[in-house]
Amino acid sequence: MRNMTSIAPSRNMPKWVPVAARHYLAHTEDGQSIRALARAIDCHPSTILRQVRRFEGRRDDPLIDAALKSLADQTQVNIEPQETKQMKMTHRFDEALTQERIDCEAKRILRRMCEPRAVLAVAREMETAVVVRENDAGESLRTAIVDREIAQAMALKEWIICPDDGSRIRRYFITNAGRAALRRLTAADENKAQGFAEHQGTRDPDLEGWSFPKESDGMRSRSRYYAIESPLLGLARRKDRDGTPFLSNDLVKAGERLREDFELAQIGGPAVRTYDAFMQTIDTSAGNMTPAGALKARARVQAAMQDLGLGLGDVVLRCCCLLEGLEVTEKNLGWSARSGKIVLRIALQRLIVHYEATQGKFAPMIG
Structure with missing residues (x-):
C-alpha cells in the first residue's frame, strides 16, 4: 500500500x-x-x-x-x-498537536465520556469544550475541559459523534470506535506497567502511527490506573444500610474538584503517581516553562494533601486523581479488603472541611 x-x-x-x-x-x-x-x-x-x-x-x-x-x-x-501564508497561519493546527498529545488527552477525555449521562458540550463562540455529566439529582457536573483542536481531532477520528442538528450548543457522545481506542490506550499503559515491551513481534496494523507516553521513573508501585469510570461514581451508586448513597453529591464534587486541580498541576511538570512523589516534586519542578496556572493548582493540591496527611492524602490521590480502583489501592497500600471505601469517605469529608475553610464551599471548578 x-x-x-x-x-x-x-x-x-x-x-x-x-x-x-x-x-x-x-x-x-x-x-x-x-x-x-x-x-x-x-x-x-x-x-x-x-x-x-x-x-x-x-x-x-x-x-x-x-x-x-x-x-x-x-x-x-x-x-x-x-x-496568503501569513493570513492562513492563524487557521492551522498547532504544531504541538501530535499523535502522542492526542492519545494522552483522549485517555482523560474518553474516560470521562464513558461515565453515565456524560456528554462533550461545544459552543460556537467558545474556544474550549467541556465534558459535563448529570447526576441523580439532575445537577450538571463539569468533569473535564477540552481544547477545541483536540475535540476536532477526536471528531475527525470518529471517536465522538454529534446527533444534534443546528443548536447553538452541540452535544457529542462517545462512539464504539472511541471506546475501542480507549481500551487500546489503556491496555498499552497496563502492559508497560506490567513490564511488557511495546514493540514485540508483528505490530498490529490498527495501532500503526500510535505513540504512547512513557512511564516516569521512581514509582513506588506499578499501578493499574486509567480506569474507564471513576471509583467515586461506583460508590455514589451504592446504598448504605439506611438506603442513602454511600457517597453524597458533595463528597463526589469535592473529589472531582481535587482531580481537576491535579490534572492542571501536571501541565509542564513531571508526571507523578504517588503521594510522596507529588509532595517532593511540587516545590522543585516549578521552572520558567511551567504555566502560572499549573503552579497555583499545584499549591492548592499540596495544601489539601498536607491537610489530609499521608494515609488520607494517598487514597484520594489514587482514587480521585489517578482513578485507581479501590481493590488495587488496598493492595498497594497494604490495607485489609473492603477498608478502602471507608477510608476514602473519611478523606473526602476531611477534604470538604479543607475547601470550606480555605476557599469556600468546595472551591468553584476551574475554567
Missing part, C-alpha cells in the same frame, strides 16, 4: 489525520480523481467514493468542518504567496 504522500505531494498533513480524511481532501481540494486515488492504494474506486461521501455528509458537524478547513489551509500554504 502506497503512502498518501505519493498521492498528494503538495500536502504536508499531520500523521494523525485518518486516511479517509486524506482521501477526501485529496479529491475535493487537490482535484484528484477517485480512480487515481484508488490506484495509488490498490483498492476499488467504490471504497474511496464511500469515504468521500461520508466526510462530505459530516461537514454539517462544526468540529469536522473546522478541522477539514484547517487542514486544507495548513497543507496548501507551501504553494501560496507569502501574504
Whole structure:
C-alpha cells in the first residue's frame, strides 16, 4: 500500500489525520480523481467514493468542518504567496498537536465520556469544550475541559459523534470506535506497567502511527490506573444500610474538584503517581516553562494533601486523581479488603472541611 504522500505531494498533513480524511481532501481540494486515488492504494474506486461521501455528509458537524478547513489551509500554504501564508497561519493546527498529545488527552477525555449521562458540550463562540455529566439529582457536573483542536481531532477520528442538528450548543457522545481506542490506550499503559515491551513481534496494523507516553521513573508501585469510570461514581451508586448513597453529591464534587486541580498541576511538570512523589516534586519542578496556572493548582493540591496527611492524602490521590480502583489501592497500600471505601469517605469529608475553610464551599471548578 502506497503512502498518501505519493498521492498528494503538495500536502504536508499531520500523521494523525485518518486516511479517509486524506482521501477526501485529496479529491475535493487537490482535484484528484477517485480512480487515481484508488490506484495509488490498490483498492476499488467504490471504497474511496464511500469515504468521500461520508466526510462530505459530516461537514454539517462544526468540529469536522473546522478541522477539514484547517487542514486544507495548513497543507496548501507551501504553494501560496507569502501574504496568503501569513493570513492562513492563524487557521492551522498547532504544531504541538501530535499523535502522542492526542492519545494522552483522549485517555482523560474518553474516560470521562464513558461515565453515565456524560456528554462533550461545544459552543460556537467558545474556544474550549467541556465534558459535563448529570447526576441523580439532575445537577450538571463539569468533569473535564477540552481544547477545541483536540475535540476536532477526536471528531475527525470518529471517536465522538454529534446527533444534534443546528443548536447553538452541540452535544457529542462517545462512539464504539472511541471506546475501542480507549481500551487500546489503556491496555498499552497496563502492559508497560506490567513490564511488557511495546514493540514485540508483528505490530498490529490498527495501532500503526500510535505513540504512547512513557512511564516516569521512581514509582513506588506499578499501578493499574486509567480506569474507564471513576471509583467515586461506583460508590455514589451504592446504598448504605439506611438506603442513602454511600457517597453524597458533595463528597463526589469535592473529589472531582481535587482531580481537576491535579490534572492542571501536571501541565509542564513531571508526571507523578504517588503521594510522596507529588509532595517532593511540587516545590522543585516549578521552572520558567511551567504555566502560572499549573503552579497555583499545584499549591492548592499540596495544601489539601498536607491537610489530609499521608494515609488520607494517598487514597484520594489514587482514587480521585489517578482513578485507581479501590481493590488495587488496598493492595498497594497494604490495607485489609473492603477498608478502602471507608477510608476514602473519611478523606473526602476531611477534604470538604479543607475547601470550606480555605476557599469556600468546595472551591468553584476551574475554567
